[in-house]
Amino acid sequence: xKKILGLIVVSIVLLAGCGKLLPHRSGAESATSETTKVFQxxxxxxxxxxxxxxxxxxxxxxxxxLGKMNEEIPAGVTPEKxxxxxxxxxxxxxxxxxxxxxxxxxxxxxxTEDKKMRVVTELDLEKADLNKVKNTYFxxxxxxxxxxxxxxxxLIAALKLHGFKEE
Numbered sequence: 548x549k550k551i552l553g554l555i556v557v558s559i560v561l562l563a564g565c566g567k568l569l570p571h572r573s574g575a576e577s578a579t580s581e582t583t584k585v586f587q588x589x590x591x592x593x594x595x596x597x598x599x600x601x602x603x604x605x606x607x608x609x610x611x612x613l614g615k616m617n618e619e620i621p622a623g624v625t626p627e628k629x630x631x632x633x634x635x636x637x638x639x640x641x642x643x644x645x646x647x648x649x650x651x652x653x654x655x656x657x658x659t660e661d662k663k664m665r666v667v668t669e670l671d672l673e674k675a676d677l678n679k680v681k682n683t684y685f686x687x688x689x690x691x692x693x694x695x696x697x698x699x700x701x702l703i704a705a706l707k708l709h710g711f712k713e714e
Contacts, residue, residue, distance in 0.1 A: 581606065584703060588711035596714075597706065605696040608670045616664040630658035642684035651675030654685060672696055 586597045593614030600607040620629045637643045637656055646652050651674030657665040670680070681690040695702050707713070 585714040586703070586706050586711040587714055588706070588709065595711075597711070599699060599703070601699040603699075604672070605699050605702070606671075606673055608672065608696065610666075610668045612666045612668075613659070613663055616658070616662065620658070620662055626658045626660055626662055630656070633658060645683045646680070646685055649675065649680060649683075652680055652686075 581600055581602055583598065583600050586599075588595055588597075590612070591614075593612045595613075596611040598607075598609040598611075599605055620626060624632075633656060638647065643654070646654065651671035653667075653669040655667045657667070659665055668685075670686075677693050680686050681693045
């Protein structure tokens with residue numbers, strides 16, 4: 548339960564701070580080969596796609612969230628221009644500065660043509676210093692759940708219990 552709650556809290560923190568693939572492989576592969584699983588579901592009013600690449604532990608995690616923005620785009624400003632302004636504001640924030648150069652960590656914001664916000668968060672668990680990352684603003688909600696990435700089957704079971712469907 549902690550596992551999914553940590554992921555949900557991270558996604559909500561990411562969206563609140565704003566104002567949101569790999570092919571599926573057979574589960575019959577051996578534990579030493581990489582498996583990729585993609586799950587889709589909803590968190591509040593956001594469509595969420597989570598991708599896990601794992602062997603016996605999660606190697607790479609990606610969460611792609613798409614939902615309504617909390618702010619209106621000013622009249623006369625294109626979504627592209629608003630995205631540029633928004634990204635500049637994010638890059639100037641101390642919370643983003645804390646992780647922007649961190650190896651194995653990537654958080655990107657997009658404004659879609661239909662004026663929705665898309666946040667893409669990626670963690671390369673082979674490159675990221677998880678002891679450092681888990682104490683940052685964006686990932687602090689995962690602090691208690693970082694160890695759960697060592698148990699991908701438990702993590703996946705929790706997602707399924709919370710309504711996520713495997714793609």
